[in-house]
Amino acid sequence: MSVQEALPLGGLATGQPGDFRADHVLVAEMVKPGSKVLDVGCGEGDLLQLLETRGIDGRGIELSREGVNRCVAKGLAVVQGDADTDLVNYPDDAFDYVILSQTLQATRQPKVVLENLLRIGRRAIVSFPNFGFWKMRLQLLIGGHMPRTENLPASWYDTANIHFCTIKDFVELCDAIDVKMERAEALDLYGRPLRLRMPWWVWNLFGEQGVFLLTRGGRK
Amino acid sequence: MVGVQSIPSPAITADERSHEVDRPSSQVAQFGTKQPLQLDCGVDLSPFQIAYQTYGELNADRSNAILICHALTGDQHVANVHPVTGKPGWWETLVGPGRPLDPSEYFIICSNVIGGCMGSTGPASINPATGKVWGLDFPVITIPDMVRAQAMLIDRLGIDTLFAVVGGSMGGMQVLQWTAAYPTRVFSALAIACSTRHSAQNIAFHELGRQAVMADPDWHQGGYADHGIHPHRGLAVARMAAHITYLSDAALHRKFGRRMQDRELPTFSFDADFQVESYLRYQGSSFVERFDANSYLYLTRAMDYFDIAGDHGGVLAKAFAGIQTRFCVVSFTSDWLFPTSESRALVHALNASSARVSFAEIETDRGHDAFLLDVPEFFDIARAFLQSAGKARGLTAKTA
Numbered sequence: 001m002s003v004q005e006a007l008p009l010g011g012l013a014t015g016q017p018g019d020f021r022a023d024h025v026l027v028a029e030m031v032k033p034g035s036k037v038l039d040v041g042c043g044e045g046d047l048l049q050l051l052e053t054r055g056i057d058g059r060g061i062e063l064s065r066e067g068v069n070r071c072v073a074k075g076l077a078v079v080q081g082d083a084d085t086d087l088v089n090y091p092d093d094a095f096d097y098v099i100l101s102q103t104l105q106a107t108r109q110p111k112v113v114l115e116n117l118l119r120i121g122r123r124a125i126v127s128f129p130n131f132g133f134w135k136m137r138l139q140l141l142i143g144g145h146m147p148r149t150e151n152l153p154a155s156w157y158d159t160a161n162i163h164f165c166t167i168k169d170f171v172e173l174c175d176a177i178d179v180k181m182e183r184a185e186a187l188d189l190y191g192r193p194l195r196l197r198m199p200w201w202v203w204n205l206f207g208e209q210g211v212f213l214l215t216r217g218g219r220k
Numbered sequence: 221m222v223g224v225q226s227i228p229s230p231a232i233t234a235d236e237r238s239h240e241v242d243r244p245s246s247q248v249a250q251f252g253t254k255q256p257l258q259l260d261c262g263v264d265l266s267p268f269q270i271a272y273q274t275y276g277e278l279n280a281d282r283s284n285a286i287l288i289c290h291a292l293t294g295d296q297h298v299a300n301v302h303p304v305t306g307k308p309g310w311w312e313t314l315v316g317p318g319r320p321l322d323p324s325e326y327f328i329i330c331s332n333v334i335g336g337c338m339g340s341t342g343p344a345s346i347n348p349a350t351g352k353v354w355g356l357d358f359p360v361i362t363i364p365d366m367v368r369a370q371a372m373l374i375d376r377l378g379i380d381t382l383f384a385v386v387g388g389s390m391g392g393m394q395v396l397q398w399t400a401a402y403p404t405r406v407f408s409a410l411a412i413a414c415s416t417r418h419s420a421q422n423i424a425f426h427e428l429g430r431q432a433v434m435a436d437p438d439w440h441q442g443g444y445a446d447h448g449i450h451p452h453r454g455l456a457v458a459r460m461a462a463h464i465t466y467l468s469d470a471a472l473h474r475k476f477g478r479r480m481q482d483r484e485l486p487t488f489s490f491d492a493d494f495q496v497e498s499y500l501r502y503q504g505s506s507f508v509e510r511f512d513a514n515s516y517l518y519l520t521r522a523m524d525y526f527d528i529a530g531d532h533g534g535v536l537a538k539a540f541a542g543i544q545t546r547f548c549v550v551s552f553t554s555d556w557l558f559p560t561s562e563s564r565a566l567v568h569a570l571n572a573s574s575a576r577v578s579f580a581e582i583e584t585d586r587g588h589d590a591f592l593l594d595v596p597e598f599f600d601i602a603r604a605f606l607q608s609a610g611k612a613r614g615l616t617a618k619t620a
Binding site for chain 2 (some may be wrong): 057059065068069071072073074075076077078079080081086089090091094
């Protein structure tokens with residue numbers, strides 16, 4: 001899934017050295033150097049390029065043909081594919097990390113996708129827009145219409161995002177399918193991590209998006 | 221009587237063509253009786269020869285060699301004037317100064333496949349046991365046989381690991397066979413418009429072509445060389461049928477539509493009234509000038525037999541288990557001979573083997589032939605893939 005299609009994140013450009021997006025930098029920090037990584041929905045390969053600069057063996061899957069061809073033309077190992085249908089082709093434990101950046105909400109079966117991420121990878125890094133963000137809540141409560149923000153400008157009838165959730169919803173899903181959170185970060189409107197230690201309900205209200213480092217639980 | 225215009229006879233005689241069979245305008249590697257080619261059919265072919273062209277220089281640590289594998293009716297003349305037709309090399313769009321495969325960076329090798337008719341041993345060659353042309357006495361060959369012969373040539377050239385193996389269509393089949401048979405000798409593989417097995421539809425088209433050749437009375441059960449003739453009509457029909465499969469409905473419509481050839485009105489005959497008919501007849505008659513009819517039978521057969529999964533217990537991923545080769549797979553949207561679905565099946569198998577693979581489908585209406593044509597998006601991908609592999613291989617990239 002192309003990031004552009006699922007969630008325009010123009011507002012997150014930071015202008016920092018290398019011009020990498022803040023949420024990408026955060027994700028890259030979660031990956032140990034020398035690891036093998038699969039980026040599901042890798043767009044035009046910006047995150048993969050960032051990972052490459054850190055000596056990480058990155059592969060990608062991308063839905064849009066234009067995105068794939070741009071990645072391949074950058075020398076990246078990217079294939080055309082769909083998170084909903086193509087993850088089943090990967091064997092267990094094929095990667096150290098599988099990344100799903102801003103794509104979960106655009107999949108048809110988020111639960112199945114999440115299970116596949118943690119079957120293929122020993123760890124998964126998942127980021128998504130938080131529908132519990134105060135601006136969203138306000139638009140629904142006061143405005144009475146489906147929320148639209150700078151980062152999510154599409155109307156309900158033409159959005160690719162069919163499965164919105166809040167940070168709280170996601171935490172509950174992880175618990176239900178025995179997924180452990182090793183690290184959790186909430187980002188503000190500008191993609192900066194909310195560094196303070198705060199309870200979940202604060203993150204669910206003030207986090208514009210959530211980024212989670214996940215591993216398999218031990219309940220089974 | 222209604223007017224009939226048959227396919228014109230070739231301008232080049234069988235003698236001129238056979239010159240290239242035995243004494244090719246290429247370098248030749250001879251393999252004597254101590255080095256037989258062990259064929260899948262059980263025969264040891266010996267002696268035999270491989271004709272090949274090279275471009276560029278092999279570097280000091282022998283790490284910059286690229287093998288190009290040619291398609292069904294291609295040959296080793298990738299990037300030089302063809303000795304029979306006088307036309308430019310068949311892949312000068314991809315290979316040459318400033319092109320993605322630049323001889324100033326890479327040592328580029330292309331050999332005529334075993335069973336071919338441009339200097340490598342094939343059915344048109346002289347059988348040393350009889351002193352006569354092999355004809356149908358030549359053993360049936362396979363894609364793995366072609367690759368085995370290429371590996372012997374690469375050994376002869378003193379190259380252990382190829383930096384890349386590159387090919388489209390039947391050439392792509394050889395690329396995949398290289399990776400399955402010699403995974404440690406192939407650093408990167410660029411497989412274009414191909415498949416890991418020949419489909420039923422493709423076998424059917426090949427059978428049509430073979431039957432057209434065999435139906436020509438000049439074929440003489442494959443013994444036409446003894447009669448000093450060549451079944452050019454049958455071979456031309458085979459080529460015409462095959463050529464349609466290399467194009468697409470949209471490309472034919474764009475190129476020819478229903479336009480008439482040098483006339484305003486239909487002649488009410490079986491002349492080539494339509495431009496598309498005239499074009500096909502030209503394709504047929506120019507092809508027979510440079511290609512041997514029996515060779516066509518053998519090479520189409522080799523493609524029919526190709527099935528990598530079949531050689532690995534029916535599981536394609538097993539063929540690539542643990543492979544370190546870097547793959548780039550390319551398909552074209554309007555290619556109905558080797559459709560994208562075939563490439564996708566290959567990519568799934570490579571993913572299941574955790575291989576490093578890039579896969580791009582390129583939008584074009586030019587059909588299977590697109591891999592030979594000027595398609596800039598394809599060149600960008602080929603260039604970037606080789607540059608990225610070159611970085612990993614430690615090749616010092618030339619600064620533009």
